[in-house]
Amino acid sequence: MKIKKILNNNAFITHTDDHQELIVIGKAVAYGKHVNEEVDESKIYKTFAPVSRGDRKLILDMINDIPIQFFQIAKRIVDKAQADDQIDLTDSVYIALTDHIASAVDRAKEHLFLTNQFIWEIRSFYPKEFSIGLWALQLIEQQCGVPLPEDEAGFIAIHIISGELGNRLDDFQAVVNFIKKLTSIVTYQLAIDIDRESLDYNRFVTHLKFFWQYMMYNNEKQSIGDLSNDMLAIIKGKKVAAYECALKIKTFIHQTYNYDLSNEDLLYMTIHIVRITENTGRQHDEV
Template sequence: MRIKKILNNNAFITRNENHQEIIVIGKAIAYGKHFNDEIDENKIYKTFEPVSKGDRKLILDMINDIPVSFFQIAKRIVDKANQDSKIRLTDSVYIALTDHISSSVDRAKEGLFLTNQFLWEIRSYYPKEYDLGMWAIKLIEQECQVKLPEDEAGFIAIHIISGELGNRLDDFREVIKFIKKVTSIVTYQMSIDVDKESLDYNRFVTHLKFFWQYMMYKNEKKSIGDLSNDMLKIIKGKRIEAYECSLKIKEFIKQTYNYELNNEDLLYMTIHIARITENSEEN
């Protein structure tokens, strides 16, 4: 890899085999280097290729304003999301995460902290992303010698969620609203207190998130686990109440989103509701 333009000691521009521009970041990676020099690829923290005009300007501004260490912290968070949680994130999330980490550390040093109004929802509906956020703030505290509140774990989780939703941050609020409403229908219709810490409820929420994305954007449908035994119970009519609850949810979705649940949608919704009900009755 050869340097085509030096941005600063920690960043330079090169091109790939298709002559597309690549921005490369690494601590002191371009120090003492010149045009067309080869670089040590072991020093690379992150490459952006190819980048849009909007992202290019944002990255270049950040390179000049933000210490390279924050890029490295963001990369470690993104790598952990990929490796441990199998969450695939876009470069735009990496950029936003780097910027947020830099800002949160600056605020912490001044004793200024923001309240995360979605913290409860993130803990309840996005536990995997919340746990990643908690791991991230411990990493930031260790690397930057600052103490961050739990709210910051929630903000980092939101950036991760945004990446999962295709960088549509507004969708996060809409998904939360959708899950809350469907849960309230189940609670009222089935006359139960839903155990939101249970594995069955977590599976139900995961199903609702995937369903919402399919309903809104026609993404690939995904089902959670082997439900064949539960399907047999439903076919035998053992959980008619759960099916009737699904019909109420179908009516809500039709009125609110103008989307008609098909038989498969109803079946999966019924199965998850039946599981939650059984869990609550046992407790």
């Protein structure tokens, strides 16, 4: 890979064979180098192919303003999310995380901390992403010597969630409210307290997140696991209470989002409701 323009010791611009511009970042990757010289590619952390002038300016400004250490930290967080948890993320997450972490560390040094008003929802509805956020706090403390509060784990999780949602960060609050409302319908309709730490509830929440994506953006439907045995139990056991609860949800979704659940949607919703309620011991007797 040849240098076309040096930005600083840790960044340079090059071009692909088809003349696409790439911004390359790596610790000391351009140190002592000159234009048209080859670089040691093992030093490269990340390459960006900006799709707009705005993206290009943002990346270049960050390279000038933010120490390379934070680019490396952000990459390790993104790599962990993608490798360990199979979360597919956009490049915009890397940029946003780098900027956020650098700002959070600067604020912490001044004893200024932000409160995350969604911390409970993130911990409850996005446990996988929140666990990555907690891991990130340990990494940041190791690398920067600055401890950050759990609120920051929530903010890091939000950036990861944003990447999963295709950078539609506004969707985060909408999805959270959607999950909260449907959960409250189940708890009220069936007069139960749901174990929000249970695997079945986690599957229910995951199903709702996928369903939201499909409902709002016509993405490909995704189901969680093999539900064939559960379908048979619904048919044989006549889980009327759960089915009636699913009908309440269908009505709510139609009235609120003008979306009609298909029979398949209704069946899957019923199955998940059965799963999260049948072991509580307080579900109403079914007809």
